[in-house]
Amino acid sequence: MTRTHKSVILAKRPKDNIIPGETFKLVSDNPTPSASDLKDGEVLFETNYLSIDPAMRGWLNDTRSYIPPVKIGEIMRSGAIGTVKASKSSKFPVGSYATATAGWTEYKILKDTELQRVVVPKGGRLTDGLSVLGMTGLTAYFGIIDVGKVKAGDFVVVSGAAGATGSVVGQIAKLKGATVLGIAGSSDKVRWLKEELGFDDALNYKDKDFAKKFRAATKHLIDVYFDNVGGEILDMALSRAKPHARFVMCGGISQYNTSNPQGPKNYLMIVSMRIRMEGFIVFDYAKEYPRALKDLAQWLSEGKIKRKETIIKGGLDQAENALRDLYNGVNTGKLLVEVKPAEEQLKASL
Numbered sequence: 001m002t003r004t005h006k007s008v009i010l011a012k013r014p015k016d017n018i019i020p021g022e023t024f025k026l027v028s029d030n031p032t033p034s035a036s037d038l039k040d041g042e043v044l045f046e047t048n049y050l051s052i053d054p055a056m057r058g059w060l061n062d063t064r065s066y067i068p069p070v071k072i073g074e075i076m077r078s079g080a081i082g083t084v085k086a087s088k089s090s091k092f093p094v095g096s097y098a099t100a101t102a103g104w105t106e107y108k109i110l111k112d113t114e115l116q117r118v119v120v121p122k123g124g125r126l127t128d129g130l131s132v133l134g135m136t137g138l139t140a141y142f143g144i145i146d147v148g149k150v151k152a153g154d155f156v157v158v159s160g161a162a163g164a165t166g167s168v169v170g171q172i173a174k175l176k177g178a179t180v181l182g183i184a185g186s187s188d189k190v191r192w193l194k195e196e197l198g199f200d201d202a203l204n205y206k207d208k209d210f211a212k213k214f215r216a217a218t219k220h221l222i223d224v225y226f227d228n229v230g231g232e233i234l235d236m237a238l239s240r241a242k243p244h245a246r247f248v249m250c251g252g253i254s255q256y257n258t259s260n261p262q263g264p265k266n267y268l269m270i271v272s273m274r275i276r277m278e279g280f281i282v283f284d285y286a287k288e289y290p291r292a293l294k295d296l297a298q299w300l301s302e303g304k305i306k307r308k309e310t311i312i313k314g315g316l317d318q319a320e321n322a323l324r325d326l327y328n329g330v331n332t333g334k335l336l337v338e339v340k341p342a343e344e345q346l347k348a349s350l
């Protein structure tokens with residue numbers, strides 16, 4: 001009997017929010033490849049964990065961007081960490097772990113050039129390869145260091161601060177000698193940022209007095225604003241920018257689920273305060289990933305960077321709900337979907 005596996009395809013482009021049961025379709029009867037289907041240099045990848053990222057909403061829009069949109073009927077694009085179950089590659093033997101853009105599928109044949117080896121430092125774990133030692137950690141690193149040019153004495157404000165990227169941004173800024181204010185969406189997240197991650201201050205943007213508290217907390221004005229959310233928080237940050245402030249434009253999650261995104265009202269502050277506002281995409285730094293991974297792995301193993309994961313169990317059936325809930329702030333730290341738990345955690349290899 002042919003073995004089958006599940007995958008999730010894009011069924012209909014959403015106009016605004018993702019609609020579970022309509023935007024995506026679960027396909028349960030894909031024939032599962034076996035070792036005899038592999039060509040030289042290929043592996044059979046079994047997905048353990050999926051990375052759930054805000055950018056995925058943008059990949060559903062049929063517009064010009066840094067990456068082409070997912071096509072209707074195509075497996076939903078996603079980062080993943082998985083196990084090599086069969087191999088015709090000397091680089092990835094059976095049983096090795098790897099990260100890849102495998103998508104929302106339980107199994108996939110991949111070329112070994114599409115896989116990245118997972119390296120776990122002392123104190124690290126397998127899933128760090130999708131967070132601190134993966135795309136979000138790299139985004140935090142290049143965003144705050146190379147784009148934000150953070151330096152000792154800076155006053156740094158980070159939005160989306162309790163998420164995968166923001167939580168690492170704030171900790172790197174602290175390591176570089178900055179004072180850090182984080183903005184997040186719940187009192188528990190605010191507590192985590194201050195008490196466990198060592199942020200100097202943190203505010204809940206859902207508090208009714210948030211605008212007043214933000215003005216008070218930024219009375220000495222902002223040197224670096226790391227923007228993950230856009231919208232009203234970006235406007236507030238613009239109004240509190242120091243002359244020559246650096247605004248690192250990493251993302252704008254508050255505007256991802258609308259067909260009518262709003263730009264900043266306070267944009268004239270860019271002129272009057274001579275702000276440098278710069279967007280970036282982490283892939284631009286691909287050649288420099290080894291430099292960043294070395295630092296991130298060292299900070300992680302020394303306990304200088306702490307991290308949290310929110311892991312949604314229940315397999316691929318839960319992927320669309322997890323993506324919808326990301327925009328409602330379900331996660332503290334990195335949001336992952338567990339497709340199949342890894343058989344064993346990797347031993348430290350650094």
Ligand SMILES: NC(=O)c1ccc[n+]([C@@H]2O[C@H](COP(=O)([O-])OP(=O)(O)OC[C@H]3O[C@@H](n4cnc5c(N)ncnc54)[C@H](OP(=O)(O)O)[C@@H]3O)[C@@H](O)[C@H]2O)c1
Pocket residue numbers: 052053054055135136139160161162163164165166183184185186189227228229249250251252253254255280281282283326327328329330331332333334335
């Ligand atoms: N430029 C790049 O190369 C690059 C690469 C990776 C990620 N990014 C961007 O980095 C940002 C963070 O991504 P991530 O993967 O680390 O996700 P994340 O921060 O772990 O998760 C998203 C968080 O955004 C917050 N949020 C949702 N709606 C919001 C709203 N309307 N206003 C304020 N906050 C809201 C939620 O937390 P709360 O409870 O705090 O609301 C949620 O937990 C995103 O904008 C993403 O697109 C950019």
